[in-house]
Amino acid sequence: MKQYMLSVYHADKGPALEPEVMAKSIRDVDVINAELMAAGAWIFAGGLHNDSTASVVSVKDGAVVTTDGPYAEAKERIGGFWIIQAEDLDAALAWARKATVACLAPIEVRPFQDAPPDA
Amino acid sequence: MPRVSDSEIERVFREEFGRAVAVLVRSFGDIDIAEEAVQEAFTVAVQRWPETGLPPSPAGWIITTARRRAIDRLRGDAARADRYAKAALMQAERNPIDDGPVQDERLRLIFTCCHPALATEVQIALTLRLLGGLSTVEIARAFIVPEATMAQRIVRAKHKIRDAGIPYRLPASTELAGRLSAVLAVVYLIFNEGYVASSGERLDRPDLCVEAIRLGRILTELMPDEPEVLGLLALMLLVHSRRPSRTTASGDLVLLDDQDRSMWDRSLIAEGQAIVRACLRRNQPGPYQIQAAISAVHSDAQRASDTDWGQILQLYDQLFTVNPTPVVALNRAVALAEVRGAAAALDAVDGLDFPEYYLFHAVRADLLSRVGRNEDARAAYDRAVALTSNAVEQTFLTRARNALPA
Numbered sequence A: 001m002k003q004y005m006l007s008v009y010h011a012d013k014g015p016a017l018e019p020e021v022m023a024k025s026i027r028d029v030d031v032i033n034a035e036l037m038a039a040g041a042w043i044f045a046g047g048l049h050n051d052s053t054a055s056v057v058s059v060k061d062g063a064v065v066t067t068d069g070p071y072a073e074a075k076e077r078i079g080g081f082w083i084i085q086a087e088d089l090d091a092a093l094a095w096a097r098k099a100t101v102a103c104l105a106p107i108e109v110r111p112f113q114d115a116p117p118d119a
Numbered sequence B: 001m002p003r004v005s006d007s008e009i010e011r012v013f014r015e016e017f018g019r020a021v022a023v024l025v026r027s028f029g030d031i032d033i034a035e036e037a038v039q040e041a042f043t044v045a046v047q048r049w050p051e052t053g054l055p056p057s058p059a060g061w062i063i064t065t066a067r068r069r070a071i072d073r074l075r076g077d078a079a080r081a082d083r084y085a086k087a088a089l090m091q092a093e094r095n096p097i098d099d100g101p102v103q104d105e106r107l108r109l110i111f112t113c114c115h116p117a118l119a120t121e122v123q124i125a126l127t128l129r130l131l132g133g134l135s136t137v138e139i140a141r142a143f144i145v146p147e148a149t150m151a152q153r154i155v156r157a158k159h160k161i162r163d164a165g166i167p168y169r170l171p172a173s174t175e176l177a178g179r180l181s182a183v184l185a186v187v188y189l190i191f192n193e194g195y196v197a198s199s200g201e202r203l204d205r206p207d208l209c210v211e212a213i214r215l216g217r218i219l220t221e222l223m224p225d226e227p228e229v230l231g232l233l234a235l236m237l238l239v240h241s242r243r244p245s246r247t248t249a250s251g252d253l254v255l256l257d258d259q260d261r262s263m264w265d266r267s268l269i270a271e272g273q274a275i276v277r278a279c280l281r282r283n284q285p286g287p288y289q290i291q292a293a294i295s296a297v298h299s300d301a302q303r304a305s306d307t308d309w310g311q312i313l314q315l316y317d318q319l320f321t322v323n324p325t326p327v328v329a330l331n332r333a334v335a336l337a338e339v340r341g342a343a344a345a346l347d348a349v350d351g352l353d354f355p356e357y358y359l360f361h362a363v364r365a366d367l368l369s370r371v372g373r374n375e376d377a378r379a380a381y382d383r384a385v386a387l388t389s390n391a392v393e394q395t396f397l398t399r400a401r402n403a404l405p406a
Helices: A019-038 A089-103 B006-028 B031-052 B058-079 B083-094 B106-113 B120-131 B136-142 B147-164 B173-195 B206-222 B227-241 B266-282 B287-300 B309-322 B326-340 B342-350 B358-370 B374-387 B391-402
Strands: A002-011 A042-047 A055-060 A063-068 A076-086 A107-111
Touching: A002 A089, A019 A042, A019 A089, A076 A089, A089 A107, A107 B147, B006 B031, B006 B058, B006 B083, B006 B106, B006 B120, B031 B058, B031 B147, B058 B083, B106 B120, B106 B173, B106 B206, B120 B136, B120 B147, B120 B173, B120 B206, B136 B147, B173 B206, B173 B227, B206 B227, B227 B266, B227 B287, B266 B287, B287 B309, B309 B326, B326 B342, B326 B358, B342 B358, B358 B374, B358 B391, B374 B391
Parallel strands: none
Antiparallel strands: A002 A076, A002 A107, A042 A076, A055 A063
């Protein structure tokens, strides 16, 4: 088994979703979560607050400093993610296909570096 | 003792490289290990075969030698706590290679090389490298990119296959159609790059066409019941049969109408037409089969004036139904001009939105000149010349432009 991170990318600007569209999206995501758990693929998932709530901690001139705001100003930002385990990329992509339809947003699929210890 | 020449070993390399790599990828679960081991086995073969003669089964010899060498090397690496080496060794122990006839694993490898998670240019490079046995230098030269760029592209792709877990197996039947069309597209792109080089001084690079046809033959061998696989092979054979007459001795382009048809390769035509007939009997048409049928109609005509344009137009109508793209509509318009006249064709072409495609302007220029709108034709030729990077095509279009009446 390999582990993958499925990141949901949301456009920074653009019209807000209609309430009923949003409600359906949330329901669809719940269905995927239930399916992931039933399939034994679920490891973790979560949605994130808007990137205006982000803080960045970094080393500058030898001192650790904290700054307000997201690390990079980008047109798209991560709105949430899943960490799943899957047999191979095809299996992970199959989950991502469901996720992009449910979230109405592009999904980036990336493999984790280390295989889980029981593999 | 039979002597084995270098060209004989070269032939075995070309024919068996992909098969051997595929078997070893299956065994070790790692492309790099498989490729290196097969390379190494051929190095041994080059030293040994001239003395011993060809072994009874060269492919079996290569695979056995490669596997033994790879296992020796992996044991050394595994002793140094190399995680990949250990995993590959374990996989190899779980998947022993039978002593019986070598099972053909190339189909799995093709689907891995043409996986949709890899960019098209990467799919092409991997297919030529692993299945075709072309060296990185050869592939770089064929696509006119620096060798280092191509080497990096291939290395990155192999790492993505390994790290992202792109599987080495046949697609499920539910996704086979989509995955197969990606494989066929890769082979056809290789052929087309050979047919009209996207840049450079020469019109074509026939070695790429020959390689694409070889890959097409492998696919028909592996998937004899897929009509589109047959259709693609027939299409490539028929188009390639006209290669000797497509350019003059000095390298200038000759249009289909003006070609010396006695120069066409009759055996390629016969083979292509036989496949087209077999496809017609199956009656499961698809884009490649229809294009092959169109090409077969051209091959039937002894002289350009004998061409059955009515049938070609019907086939283009059918092609447009299954594949409604502007390129098909443009080609259909060329047939339409022969059946219903240049004015009707011009109407059809003007309805297309295709500002960046040089052939759109080239076809339009020809139609405009045929209805006597020479000023407009000149402008369209200028546009076409500006949009192609192939020197031979530029010369041809410029000449056509300058031949227009004032």
